[in-house]
């Protein structure tokens with residue numbers, strides 16, 4: 172469910188007309204609907220009802236403090252992959268007992284901080300990481316709870332750049348070596364083996380790869396228990412896809428995914444952690460951008476907008492589709508033209524949408540790029556010395572700038588010069 176809708180011909184975020192925000196904050200700007208974030212979290216929690224479960228929001232999808240705080244208030248845990256995400260999650264009020272630490276390359280500092288905070292679990296991806304975590308925990312006189320991330324070698328049927336469950340990727344411990352690595356883990360002091368972790372990829376739009384991976388996990392739980400390990404929890408990662416293109420069939424609902432998880436976990440008598448990111452934040456956010464110029468090319472019609480690939484990288488990086496709408500509702504009978512919506516950055520990849528059916532656009536018109544709440548602002552950069560795109564959170568009829576555009580000092584040269592260049 173999504174709280175962006177037309178009212179009186181204007182697109183609203185909850186009860187706030189988007190032009191109000193665009194005029195006050197400037198464009199481009201990300202706008203998030205808090206009620207959608209909350210609703211998505213609730214839907215996930217409900218899908219796992221009856222199981223001992225923890226929904227750990229994947230902070231990498233949207234690390235805005237206000238977003239994290241809103242989710243924390245509803246009982247979300249966090250899946251973090253860096254010291255920065257860990258500190259943000261804690262600062263947002265997510266208790267360490269609800270934080271899991273994932274990632275293929277955790278630094279000493281990251282491991283140390285996680286141990287000191289007593290987080291719920293580390294998802295360990297290699298034997299050297301096991302050794303290092305064991306030393307770290309011993310040095311602090313603590314025991315770190317761990318799951319080993321296994322790579323189940325299933326094809327996730329998503330964009331190759333975001334599929335993580337195949338044997339050729341860097342992720343996890345090879346399926347076939349899992350028993351040996353668990354035996355190693357069990358011998359190391361300072362560690363307590365609590366479970367198994369899998370994450371096979373992101374934006375999965377069918378359930379079959381999950382089913383395949385879960386079947387392998389169930390099999391492995393049996394083997395590991397035979398080997399004497401007390402496997403009491405499963406971390407099933409994230410990855411459930413969201414609708415981006417209204418012309419495509421809807422991906423499976425969290426309730427369907429929940430049924431699969433229930434079917435896996437109940438007979439094994441384990442608790443469950445899930446790490447959804449995109450599903451919670453993706454359709455809770457839009458990027459609002461303004462038309463700078465329109466122009467007719469030899470072959471195409473362009474709308475040059477003020478948002479660019481540095482603000483929303485997904486189309487350039489993954490050829491990802493994001494639906495684009497006008498903020499002023501287009502009447503059904505208005506003529507439409509195939510239009511390329513492009514940004515000002517000097518790269519051909521800086522295009523938000525190709526041949527989109529849009530009404531005649533004029534300078535100053537506002538557009539929204541939909542489904543931009545996940546992997547949007549977090550992947551923004553200052554490429555082309557463009558300031559970071561600001562973020563706004565809306566709740567009912569209230570709104571607040573939750574991250575400002577970088578201040579002007581950014582353009583004036585905040586970098587430190589070496590003495591031989593300073594004069």
Ligand SMILES: Cc1ncc(COP(=O)(O)O)c(C=O)c1O
Nearest residue numbers: 229370373409410446447448449
């Ligand atoms: C370990 C891990 N957990 C959770 C997620 C979140 O995935 P998604 O946003 O697709 O739910 C990711 C990203 O794919 C990840 O790498």
Ligand SMILES: N[C@@H](CCCC[NH3+])C(=O)O
Nearest residue numbers: 231333373374485545546
């Ligand atoms: N950044 C990716 C998702 C990566 C998932 C991280 N494990 C996207 O925008 O779709």
